Amino acid sequence: MPSTGYRFRSRPWHAALYDRLCGANERSPLAALRADLLGSLAGEVLEIGAGTGANLRHYPRHIRLTCAEPDPAMLARARSRLAPSRGGPPALILATAESLPVASGSVDAVVSTLVLCTVTDPVRALEEVARVLRPGGRLLFIEHVRATGWPGRVQDVVRPAWAWFAGGCTLNRHTEAAIAGAGFRFVHLSRRPLGRLPVISGVATLDAPRRAAPGPA
Numbered sequence: 318m319p320s321t322g323y324r325f326r327s328r329p330w331h332a333a334l335y336d337r338l339c340g341a342n343e344r345s346p347l348a349a350l351r352a353d354l355l356g357s358l359a360g361e362v363l364e365i366g367a368g369t370g371a372n373l374r375h376y377p378r379h380i381r382l383t384c385a386e387p388d389p390a391m392l393a394r395a396r397s398r399l400a401p402s403r404g405g406p407p408a409l410i411l412a413t414a415e416s417l418p419v420a421s422g423s424v425d426a427v428v429s430t431l432v433l434c435t436v437t438d439p440v441r442a443l444e445e446v447a448r449v450l451r452p453g454g455r456l457l458f459i460e461h462v463r464a465t466g467w468p469g470r471v472q473d474v475v476r477p478a479w480a481w482f483a484g485g486c487t488l489n490r491h492t493e494a495a496i497a498g499a500g501f502r503f504v505h506l507s508r509r510p511l512g513r514l515p516v517i518s519g520v521a522t523l524d525a526p527r528r529a530a531p532g533p534a
Contacts, residue, residue: 346511347459350518351375351430354457360425363449364407365414365442366432370395373407382407383424385417414442419449426455431516433492434461443499447523456501459518462508463489468515493517 355375364372367384368391376382384407386392392409399406412418414429414436427446436442446456463469472489493506501521508517 346509347371348375350459350511350516354430354459354518354520355428358426358428358457361423362426362428363417363419363424364428364430365417365446366429366435367392367395367409368431370398372428372430373398376407383410383419384408385410385412385414385419387411387413413437415445417445417449421448422451424449424454425451426457428457430459431461431486433458433495434488434490435486439490439492439495440499443495443501447499447501450523453522455504456496456521457519458492458496458521459516460492461486461488461490461511462492462515462517464515472514488514496521 351372352375355372356377358377358380360380362376362380362382364382364384367386368388370384373384373395384395386395386409389411392411396409399409410418414432415438427450429446433439433442450456463472469489476487476489497503500523502523504520504522506517506519506521508515510516
């Protein structure tokens with residue numbers, strides 16, 4: 318992948334432990350959230366920050382899916398899930414969410430699950446999402462966010478240590494405001510705990526096509 322200014326440091330140890338660390342949540346609340354969110358997708362779908370491929374088994378078989386992930390170690394684990402997960406394998410590409418090698422206005426939906434808390438530049442990532450979506454396209458998301466009150470202050474304190482241990486996850490971002498600030502309108506939005514951390518999930522769409530930085534033709 319050519320240099321884009323967004324450097325990603327691979328963490329093979331984090332990729333190796335990721336599925337085990339998330340196992341309890343994946344067996345119940347998070348798996349149900351993924352299934353509810355992704356089950357009705359159709360057309361051209363792009364997933365950013367695909368990680369080890371936890372979403373793969375929840376996608377409908379008839380979609381045309383591309384999965385972007387910046388960590389080669391994570392991407393290798395996602396590739397190992399392709400055969401048992403789907404009838405037709407998606408395209409797997411090594412790319413950051415801030416610089417997607419995807420044509421402008423070419424996808425019907427972008428999926429972001431536990432990604433905008435981790436990207437280097439969430440504003441730029443959302444600009445890229447807006448760029449690649451077709452008019453009327455949707456952003457489907459499950460994202461860590463900052464809690465209100467004293468739990469949010471606790472998140473602020475533990476953020477540096479958490480980010481180191483959790484592969485860069487910044488658990489106190491105001492992601493709902495960032496999505497709205499990027500020009501998206503929420504079609505559906507819910508907030509709930511995931512373990513001890515709050516997450517938002519839902520669907521957002523662009524009110525109108527936006528001018529964005531030029532991307533790949």
